[in-house]
Amino acid sequence: DAGVTQSPTHLIKTRGQQVTLRCSPKSGHDTVSWYQQALGQGPQFIFQYYEEEERQRGNFPDRFSGHQFPNYSSELNVNALLLGDSALYLCASSLVPSGGRADTQYFGPGTRLTVL
């Protein structure tokens, strides 16, 4: 049973560039959430995709955008990179939110983004 996978594992970009991160959900899951984890902090919710639409969004600017494909995989795009965007980006998958343990989110290994 394949877990959540993310690519690439590491990425180095310069300020002003654009980046795309990719995520494949755990087998059988249909919902993908993205989180940003700055060094020494807990993860912060960016947004969640279900049925190829953004279902919920955290307090992140429009520079952060995403997409979900028919096979449930997802991309996170960040435009006009800032130094403060340097972080570990975590993808999590789950079944459609239904309350209870059924919608437990399972995380991938993350993509570590460094902005110089």
Place this chain on the structure above:
Amino acid sequence: AQKITQTQPGMFVQEKEAVTLDCTYDTSDPSYGLFWYKQPSSGEMIFLIYQGSYDQQNATEGRYSLNFQKARKSANLVISASQLGDSAMYFCAMREGYNAGNMLTFGGGTRLMVKP
């Protein structure tokens, strides 16, 4: 106000002893879920245990148990018989609401170090 508070930035425990990691939460929603995740140095968030707000009994998963005190709004993680491999960051997280998307709000984490 912080929704999830973890007051122990770091803790030491002797191998084979039990340890309690504290978590308090703040919500006015009667329906919520509480999660604990383990994050080793590799970065992946590993799901440990879940407690629903309407669950009558404390959750248990192997060596992990959750001491849920609803009136005090606390959800402490108890790890019995600590092992060296338990050394990691531990995060408490909350999902508020039912069928409203399942954004997780995380605490700042506790770094657990198991001594041989």
